[in-house]
Amino acid sequence: MTNRHSFNPAALRSPxxxxxxxxxxxxxxxxQVAQHATRAAAxxxxxxxxxxxxxxxxxxxxxxxxxxxxxxxxxxxxxxxxPQAVLPRAVVDLGHYHGLDAVSFEVVHLExxxxxxxxxxxxxxxxxxxANTHHGMTVLDRFERTELHEYPRVVLRELSxxxxxxxxxxxxxxxxxxxxxxxxxxxxxxGGLPPGITVDNLLAEQASRNPVILSILYEAxxxxxxxxxxxxVVTVLKREAxxxxxxxxxxxxxxxxxxxxPWELFTTENNTHLNEWQRRIIxxxxxxxxxxxxxxxxxxxxxxxxxxxxxxLQMLVDAGLITARGEGRALRYLLMPANSAPTSGDARR
Numbered sequence: 124m125t126n127r128h129s130f131n132p133a134a135l136r137s138p139x140x141x142x143x144x145x146x147x148x149x150x151x152x153x154x155q156v157a158q159h160a161t162r163a164a165a166x167x168x169x170x171x172x173x174x175x176x177x178x179x180x181x182x183x184x185x186x187x188x189x190x191x192x193x194x195x196x197x198x199x200x201x202x203x204x205x206p207q208a209v210l211p212r213a214v215v216d217l218g219h220y221h222g223l224d225a226v227s228f229e230v231v232h233l234e235x236x237x238x239x240x241x242x243x244x245x246x247x248x249x250x251x252x253x254a255n256t257h258h259g260m261t262v263l264d265r266f267e268r269t270e271l272h273e274y275p276r277v278v279l280r281e282l283s284x285x286x287x288x289x290x291x292x293x294x295x296x297x298x299x300x301x302x303x304x305x306x307x308x309x310x311x312x313x314g315g316l317p318p319g320i321t322v323d324n325l326l327a328e329q330a331s332r333n334p335v336i337l338s339i340l341y342e343a344x345x346x347x348x349x350x351x352x353x354x355x356v357v358t359v360l361k362r363e364a365x366x367x368x369x370x371x372x373x374x375x376x377x378x379x380x381x382x383x384x385p386w387e388l389f390t391t392e393n394n395t396h397l398n399e400w401q402r403r404i405i406x407x408x409x410x411x412x413x414x415x416x417x418x419x420x421x422x423x424x425x426x427x428x429x430x431x432x433x434x435x436l437q438m439l440v441d442a443g444l445i446t447a448r449g450e451g452r453a454l455r456y457l458l459m460p461a462n463s464a465p466t467s468g469d470a471r472r
Contacts, residue, residue, distance in 0.1 A: 138293060139200070139333035142186040142193040143209055150194045150209065151179065151202045155240075159202070163342035183335045196292050197335035200241050207238040212295050212313075214238050215248060215287070219255060219303040231255075236298065241287050241336065245345065248283045248301055249276075255303060257389035271402070273383035274308065275359050281352045282368075282379055284345050286312040288337050288352075289377070297376070307382045315374040322370040326354055356381070364403040366410050385409045385458070397442075400427055401435045405444060405458070413448075413455040 156175040163169035171181045179185045184198030199206045199213075206213055218225060219232040232255070237247050257273040286299050291314025300311040316322070317330040331337050340346040347355070356368055360381065369380040385405050397405075400423070407422060408414050419432050436456060439445045445456050 137183075137332075137334050138291075139197040139335045140183040140186065140195050141293075142188040142195050143199060144188055144193060146194040146199065146209055148176075148179075148185065148192055148194070150204060151184070151198055152204050156184075156202050159339070159343065166342075166344065168344065169342045182339065184339075195335070197333065197339065200292060200336055201339045203240060206240060207236070210292060210295075212298050213292055215244050215299045215301060217248060217251060217301050217303075219251075221305065223304055223306060225302055225304075241340070242343065242345075244287060245280070245283050249280050252279045252283075252301070252303060252308065256308075256383060257386065259389050271384070271389075273386075273389065274381065275363055275365075278356050278359055278381060279308075280345070281356050282308075282310045282381065284340060285352045285379070286310045288340055288346070289332055290314055291332065305386065307380055309378060309380045311376050311378045313376055316372045316377055322372050325370065326357065353379075364399075364406055366406070382410075397439075398435070400431070401439055404432075404435055404439060404456075408445060408456060408458055413457045415452075415455055 153175040156178055157173065160169065160171075160173040160175065160178045164171075164173050172178055179198060179202075182197075184195055184202065185192055186195050187193070194203065194209075196210070199209055203209065214235075215237040217232070217234040217237060218230070220226070221229040221231050232251075234251075237244055239247075252274070253276055259271045283301070286301070290299055290312040294313045297313035299313060300309075302309045302311075314332065316325060317332055320328050320330050337346055346352065353368075353370075356379075360367060365384065366382045371378040371380070384402065403423075404414075404419060407419070411418070416429070416432060416436070419427075419436075420429055423432065436445070436447075439456075440447055443459055446459050447454060447456055449455050
């Protein structure tokens with residue numbers, strides 16, 4: 124099967140600035156361009172012309188090919204009237220599963236081929252994930268109530284942006300994919316990491332397949348600084364005592380996996396009475412499988428006394444969230460099996 128749209132390789136500065144033959148200026152929504160340029164200028168993130176046609180030329184969203192003014196990949200992805208009519212696989216597949224595996228009999232929600240511009244796709248994915256993950260309240264040591272979320276919203280946004288900003292839009296076979304499981308979320312972007320970038324150095328090196336798209340996302344306030352999206356994810360997860368993200372590059376795709384706060388925190392009647400240290404203990408046990416008092420002392424350092432940790436552990440045992448096994452130096456704490464823990468009837472998963 125051939126696609127009637129092809130790329131003009133002449134004078135390319137980046138893949139996303141490639142002109143797409145078969146498109147015209149009419150392929151782009153000039154009203155949307157004008158609104159974007161005006162808002163970006165008002166926010167101080169853009170300092171160029173706000174006339175839509177001038178903006179498109181200045182920002183590599185249009186280019187001449189064979190004597191015709193065509194839309195570029197970036198122009199279509201960000202401002203196209205119907206981007207998927209030209210780039211049919213520039214879509215997102217969203218899967219939500221009750222359990223831990225992507226199997227048909229555990230599907231909660233399946234949405235294929237989410238289209239529109241990159242702005243609408245990011246909003247759709249972020250809003251779905253936020254609406255279908257757990258939220259609650261916690262009590263801090265100072266007896267202050269504060270919100271508690273299974274996943275920090277900034278992480279959901281950054282990884283949704285990263286998935287679409289860096290994907291390979293010349294790939295006419297693969298869609299971007301987001302999968303929400305009981306214990307994690309996976310973001311998969313078509314196209315492996317750029318040459319010279321690996322999972323080991325991606326936080327230190329900077330390279331973008333789509334710098335034009337990234338620039339437009341920056342103007343819109345969806346990217347704070349080039350090359351800092353994944354750094355933000357790593358920092359926020361560490362700050363909230365969550366498991367670090369897992370990066371995987373297959374060559375054909377790049378995947379990021381993030382584990383949220385343990386579901387036990389949101390399905391027990393006692394969750395609103397746990398302090399942040401107790402929540403961190405549960406997250407640590409979930410990550411390690413089994414831990415000792417010495418493990419927790421080493422992890423918390425001088426921030427938490429031995430007696431306070433012992434008190435936290437006893438409260439978690441009394442609440443039915445964890446169980447103790449062994450004696451003396453062999454004593455270890457584990458999560459209570461799911462079918463043993465009290466639940467509050469949360470049916471969203």
